[in-house]
Amino acid sequence: MTTYPLPAADLKGEGMTSQRARDRLAATLKDGGIRDLRVIEVIRNLPRHHFIDQALHSRAYENDALPIGHGQTISQPWVVARMTEALLEFGVPQKVLEIGTGSGYQAAVLAALVPQVFTVERIEALLRQARRRFRQLGLANLRSRYDDGKLGWPDEAPFDAIILTAAGDTIPTRILDQLSPTGVLVAPVGSPSRQTLIRMRGDGKGDFIQEELGAVSFVPLLGGIG
Template sequence: MKHVFPGIGMTSARTRGRMVERLRQQGIRSEEVLAVMANTPRHIFIDEALSHRAYDDVSLPIGQGQTISQPYIVARMVELAIGSANRERVLEVGTGCGYQTVVLAQLFKTVYSVERIAQLLDKARMRLRDLRISNTRLRHGDGFIGVAEAAPFDAIIMAAAPTYVPEALLSQLAIGGRMVFPIGNVDQELRIIERTADAFIETKLEKVRFVPMLPGLA
């Protein structure tokens, strides 16, 4: 599902190649995810003053107290998400600048993405329109509530850390689906929950650092 991005002055192939090589060394195994990361113009999602750091392995501010996650974390979470049984629809909680949304759009048939901060959502919408991404459904909403009318989702990926697992999101996960999310307050860790026909199986992964997940709209 490789997407050809229109009229975007991409940074040098060498810069993106270095990022992909670093992701490989950090343990990202999916060649499909690596190809999408190499193809996606991360620099256009970041303020121009910081764009020279777009392909470094750091999280960067995007305004409104939010950040764009470091490339490794995006690749790691997306790699876990595509391990779900199907790839029809994914729910992203926390659109942010829209970068991860675009990565997911190249790997899933339809991406539903929820953002509580209207100003960030407006900017993300414009970027996706400029990139001619047409298989995303963005909405201004509360991530704790999800998008019940579009459920069930084959994967749910959360870009902010709650202190508990939202019940509404678990109920929107398809059988055979995976939820990939950070959790915790000060000490946070990455986890996945896989839904089987009769249970939710939770696996704890590595330590991470995300902005807190907040309820309501802003």
């Protein structure tokens, strides 16, 4: 498949943000059961320290979620990898919608693997930071929008794949309606104390095949803008 390079030599890092640290993270992902080598390679090469505050750079390539402000987090790399490979397992989607841009890290991983990524964020300050990172990385195949994520991006629907990076009790109907009849959706679902990562695949006839992919922990899916 085609991959989309990240032309950011000035973001290679050193010491705890060096390529050696990224290689260790890639090995951790493999040991943790991530099988898609395309996903591992993108995470190996993507400068995760670019998506967090400088005070946390020494922890950028640990397999942990980290705070990014406004009550939000950058997801654990293993979770990013698992969600991404679940989205790609049945073929490379041409057009992907992400609900919850956050730091921009998940969107950047996707942009290195699929032709078009659309990402929606409800917190304006986070989106401004993410957009600056996207520009610095030269991610020309990624579009972002400041809006209520629960509304999706109807003007660009349908999408071949949708990914949610926050958990609700259910998948909002307005988002499901924007998935193509044979599309794939990956999202955490459940209460703050008990969440499950699910994958839904359209059967082309209006129904969905749903699978549980394991326990996860995400910030809540909220409506409105802030």
